[in-house]
Amino acid sequence: MTEELIIAGFGGQGVLSMGKILAYSGIMDNKEVTWFPSYGPEMRGGTANVTVIVSDKRISSPVLHEFDTAIILNQQSMDKFENSVKPGGVLLYDPNGIIHPPTRTDIQVYKVEGTVTAVEMGNPRVFNMIIVGGYLKVRPIVSLEHVEKGLEKSLPSRYHNLIPLNLEAIRKGQEIVEKVN
Amino acid sequence: MKNMDIKDIIKPENLVYDKSELQIDTIMHYCPGCSHGVVHKLIAEIIEELGIQEDTIGVSPVGCAVFAYNYIDIDWQQAAHGRAPAVATGIARTNPDKIVFTYQGDGDLASIGAGEILHACNRGENIVVIFINNAIYGMTGGQMAPTTLIGQPTSTSPLGRDVALNGYPMKMTEIIATLPGTCYVTRQSVHTAATVRKCKKAIKKAFQNVMAKKGTSFVEVVSTCNSGWKMTPVGANTWMEENMFAEYVPGDLKDNDIQKPAIGN
């Protein structure tokens, strides 16, 4: 199994930390992982993206021109990465702020109402965990048990009281993800 | 009176002067009349008197004093031009039990190494800095230094230092004295027996400060370079008294009994 994933959105949406939690979950599942961010000025308020690769074998390139899955969280990223999904791959997006939804028919398109649901849950900060939940429903590359361990490893202990909330958000995301095409 | 044999003269009870055991017998490369030799002698005597030969590491500069390591029998490191305070920082930080000193001229310390000396003093590195200021580049053949006096001729200011072209003599010791990391900042000279004795006291205090971990002690020695100045040794001493001391006034600028704070406090 090798999953080559890109997560792209605005800085501040938790793009990098989503990737980090998935990567840590992969480690807990004894897999090889690579987390490769765009870095530099774009991190400060502009777009942010991170490539996450989880695999049973040694990982080759962190630089990829096509992906198994793209998680798209804003329009700029949709414009940039819709065509980078491999045929037969997955594009998962949050419709909030998306003016031009994806049009490709050779890939599987899913949407997760993450922004709206996070507000409904009373905590906009769990937005990215709802998206992770939707993603893991479609691409179960790691089990929820390993995600929980990943959260324990990646979060400083002072935030460990937030783990149940995050897991709840993941479960919520798994419930609300819907196939579009 | 019968003729005396040399053996009758060289007896311990007749000994009125001896050089320090730390002074190495070697061919003197400094010019006759140069101040470096006197300051080297003082440092060797002080290290011997304080009993710190095994604990002292000297850092020599680029300039005439690059070969300081040939004269004093301790471990030495030779530093790149101007970088002695950074090298000394590296030694002192990783060997807090050692007594580390730099020995730098005015080209090395005030020109190319102005950044390193300011920051080492500002951090209060626990080191001694000996600053030989003779207002000229000796080793490379008498070029203008930042410390060259206004109107002083050198090979790169043949008509004398011109303020419009070259700015003003740089008073490093006054600048250094403003930095809180320094505990002792003084300006000395070694052109008379009295000033040599005074200078020795100052350098000794500087070493004792480092032994007591008080931070940076900075000793400027206003010096002559009769070759570079194109004067006789005696003429150079007179010129120094008449011209250099007006710009670089001898005396203590700072003598604080402070303790360098420990890391993490």
Place this chain on the structure above:
Amino acid sequence: MGELRLMKGNEVLAEAAIRCGCDAYFGYPITPQSEVMETLMEQRPWDTTGMVVLQAESEVASINMVYGAAAAGKKAMTSSSSPGISLMAEGISYIAGAELPCLIVNVQRGGPGLGTIQPSQADYFQAVKGGGHGDYRLITLAPASVQEMHDFVKLAFDLAFKYRNPAMILTDGALGQMMEKVELADYTPRRTKEEILDQCGSWATTGKTSGREKHVITSLEMDSHKMEQNNLRFQEKFKEIEATEVRYEAIRCEDAELILVAFGTSSRICQKAIELAREKGIKVGLIRPITLYPFPSAIIAELAPKVKGFLSVEMSAGQMVEDVKLAVYEARCTTPVKHFGRMGGILPSPNEVVDALETKF
């Protein structure tokens, strides 16, 4: 098995330094490697292992602090990125000339000049051919994963002390910023005073005790004949390093008709390119130099008569390609050697490498 963590390459450099018993780190902030010193300052190793960490006023000061500590027999290191390494060039030359062991890490960014903060490999020449003045060499290691960023800190120190020569880890912003799974080594205590005396007591400035001559650490020798002898001694050392310390990895070269040569991040990209190219029926393999100096010329020479060509893939205008050509020339072969690269902080993508294979051969 050691502790498993997800870490950035830059963070792991710091962690590995603490764990391998490093005595001191001196550095100056520069993107994309500032996390090295940030991690050290957060870890506060002076409270645990006793390692000194100091933010210097410049890269010039950093490398000279390394010189001071290294000359006293300490395990000292610095890290920077391209423009900062240029500033260190003088100090590195002095360290090589005074035969001191130390570690310098270059997390490369695009140049020349202030350039960009994105990854690059355009400092290859600077690392393996010169950088500073005079006839010297840096033992140069090129990690290709975060795990190797960890492992090569200890390896670089070991080689530096073995040969009393500065060693460099030549990496780039991609590996510095990338996070991967890394297995951390257990803590090796810093050497005691006695152990330092055992290892370095014959030359280091550990304080002149009675019974031994004073030690003078210098690169200066006014007598040209003696200076030539010094240089001949250095050259003997470099010959021994070239004979003993070559490290490389050969991937799918057994049946390969074309050989990619790439190090660090480029070598990772090439591994993907090999998968893609082989799907298209192009039989391609990879030689990944792990030591850039000494360069793995022998394996290139061995493959030269057997293959149709070499493609040196670099994040530069073509620097290592010259060493590949030299190796092929030394083998008296005429096998074509081509270069493909991206510059200025752009990473080549795997399909671009495949395109280059298809168009250049």
